[in-house]
Amino acid sequence: MTRDIFGDSPVRERNFASDNNSGSCPEVLSILEECNHHHAPGYGDDDWTKRAEDKVRDLFEADCSVFFVFNGTAANSLALATMCRSYHAILCHRMSHVQTDECGAPEFFGGGTKVIGLEGKACRLSAETIEEAATRRDDVHFPKVKALSLTQATEVGTAYGLDELRGISEACDRHDLRIHLDGARLANALAKLEVSPKELISASKADALSFGSTKNGSPMGDAVVIFDKELAREFAFRRKQAGQLASKMRYLAAPWIALLENDLWLSNANQANSIAEQLKIELSAIPEVKVLFPREANSVFVDIPEKVQAVLRAKGWLFYVFIGKTGCRLMCSWDLVSQDVEDFVTDLREALAL
């Protein structure tokens, strides 16, 4: 992946670089203003945090434990470290964020835990692949496979269906693997699947979930949702030790109240997904470019020739190249509108005609 997409050209107000490039939605900003008015106890002992935790529990219809942390890397790596000892291994897709984008944080916080990246079409793992990886070795010379981390929606914008998740969780059960979901874009997956959070958790039998809000309209503050009481007791210490226990916790927690009120999280996700769908439809009509994966969440991956990419960049469009030199990721934020797609596609068609 190329990181230096921000060249010298002036960039557009809204872009396709990442759903963390967009701002926060007005409802979130207004609740931050509200919680700014009075003093409140620190470290999560305040009413804003309690209300936000309750709202997450209501959403999952479960007596789960909720921990707010600053970002997704902390959520993932600390959740996984809580599940594993130093000699354990975590299975995940080879393109997963925990494997490729966290600078080894899961291994670091696990004190040596090994992350093992597996193959799978369109960034999804199959029950068979997991079964095979969990049973490949059982000698002391190889780390003991203890956990599985699944990304939902995946890094290439696909989503696991409930039946797939059931098959995977059965394989995990057979081999006593803990299950973690990286839900940086869980909202987009739920919007696509049209199932309740409870249905998804019950199909996946997740022990812990990293639930993202940053890409869904908040400035920061993801949630670790733990469905196992014993893990939750341990997690509280992990979070503090890792420097992720915010003293002014209400600023991480309050955005969740706004997002979960009136299902704003879901309408933001639906907006992002529908922009991605529009983009996919328009791109599919252009013979010179090729859409690479099924569009299921809020991104479209498309092969664009390098020369054409350069023309688009010069016109202020931002996007990352994820696969080889031409596999571009067009990531759609909650705040994009149809006109952004129209403008991009017009510029793309023009660039192709040069």
Ligand SMILES: *Cc1c(COP(=O)(O)O)cnc(C)c1O
């Ligand atoms: C964005 C993202 C995260 C969180 O990353 P941070 O930058 O640490 O907040 C985690 N997983 C996936 C799949 C992501 O796309």
